Amino acid sequence: MENIDEMNQKNYWDSIHQIEDYSWNELQGSFTSYYDSSSPDPDGNQSSPELDGTQSASASKNIVSERNRRKKLNDRLFALRAVVPNISKMDKASIIKDAIDYIQLLHDQERSIQAELIELESRKLEPMNLDPCPTRMNRSDPRVYPIEILELNLSYVEDKTVLVSLKCSKKRDTIVRLCEVFESLKLNIVTANISSSSSEKLFNTLFIQLGEEEDMDNLKTKIETAIKLFNHPDQTAFTM
Amino acid sequence: MENIDEMNQKNYWDSIHQIEDYSWNELQGSFTSYYDSSSPDPDGNQSSPELDGTQSASASKNIVSERNRRKKLNDRLFALRAVVPNISKMDKASIIKDAIDYIQLLHDQERSIQAELIELESRKLEPMNLDPCPTRMNRSDPRVYPIEILELNLSYVEDKTVLVSLKCSKKRDTIVRLCEVFESLKLNIVTANISSSSSEKLFNTLFIQLGEEEDMDNLKTKIETAIKLFNHPDQTAFTM
C-alpha cells in the first residue's frame, strides 16, 4: 500500500526533475535534493507504527492527491510559460503577468491588423471598379459565381466526333469551373480551346470523341446537367 | 480570533464561484495597484500573546507576507481569466489551460491573418501576385498530382505580346490545375488553348499581353514559380 504511494512520489519527483531542467532551476534543484532525503516518511525507518490505519490511509491519499494537484498546476504553468515569448522572470506571478500582457498585446495586434486588412481590402476594389466581378472577400467566401451559359451548340464533324461550342459570361473562376465540369464528365477530349478575346464573354470550343453508345443529344444534356450541378453544389448526390 | 481572517481568505476564491460580495472590483483594484491590500491586519486579530517579540514577530511577518503573495498570485490568475474569453471552468488549472489554448488560437489566427495580409499586399504592388486559394472545394482524394513541366518556351509575337508554349505530362486534374495557375497569375490572357491530342502529353498555348513593366523572362519565372507553388501548397507564400 505504501509502496504505491512511494511509487507515486518517485514519479512525481522524477517529473519534477524534468521540469526543473526546464526552468525553476536553482530553487527546485536544491529543493529536490532536500526532499529526497525527507520524503521517505511512510517507509520503515520511521518509527511510527500503524496504529490508526484508516486515518493514515486517507491522509496519505489526500496527500498524494494534493501533490498531484500541485504538479498539474505547475505543469500548466510551465506550458503557459512555453507559449508566451519573452518571459522576464521565472516567478509564478510574473509568468501569469507576462501571459496577461502578451494576450493583451495580441489583442491589440489583431485589432490593428484586421483594421489594416479591411482598409487594404476596401482600397483594393476602389481603383478598379469592376462591379460585375466583385473581388473575393476573406477566406471561405461562400459566394459562388455560377457559370452562365449564353450558348451551347453541338455538331458532328465526323462519326463519333463532336464539336462543342460553348459561350458563357466571364466571371471569376469561370475557366477553372469549366475545366472541372469537363473533367468530371470523363469525356474523351481531343482538343479544348478557351478564348477570352472579349472582356465580357468567354468562348470554349472542344473536340470530343464519343463513346460507342453515346450520341450528341445525350452529351449536351450531360454537359448542361453537370454545369447546373456545379452551379449548385448543395445537391451533392450526383454520379456520372 | 483567527476565524474572521480565515473566513475572509476562504471567501476570496469562493466568491469567484458564487457571488461577488468582496471580490470583483476590489480584486481588480488590488491587481492594478498591487498590494495596498485590504485584508492583512496582523495586529487586530493576532490573539497570541506577544511576550517573545523576536520570533513571533518575524513569524507573523512571514505569515502576512506569504498571505500577500498568495493573494497576488490569485489576483494575477483572476486577471488572466478576465482576458481569456470562453472560460469553461473556474479551476485554477483550467484557467491556465484555457489561457494556453487561447494563446495558441491567437497564434494561429495571427499567422493566417498575416499570411493573408502579405498576400494581399503582394497582390497589390508586387508583380508576382498569386491567388493561394483557388476554388478547391472538390471532395476528391487528397492525393496531389503535380504538374510536370516538359517544355516551357516563350517568344515575342509583337511588342508586349508573348506566345507561351507549355508542354507537360497529362495526369489527373492537370488541366484544372493549369487553369488555376494561370488564373492566379492575373495575366492578360488573349487566348488559351489546351490540346490533348496525344494521350500522354498535354499542350498548352497562350497569347498573353504583357503589362508596361513586364518582360518575357520575368513572365517565365513567374509561371515556373507559380507551378512550383501549386505543386507544393504546403509552403505558402514565403518561399518565392
Add this chain to the structure above:
DNA sequence: AACTACACGTGAGGC
C-alpha cells in the same frame, strides 16, 4: 463517504 479544489501556516533555500 469518497473526491475535488482551495487557503492556510510552516520550513527551507536563494539573494
Add this chain to the structure above:
DNA sequence: TGCCTCACGTGTAGT
C-alpha cells in the same frame, strides 16, 4: 541579516 519564492502537509468547505 531580512526579504522573497517555493512546496509541503493539513483542515475545510462543496459536490
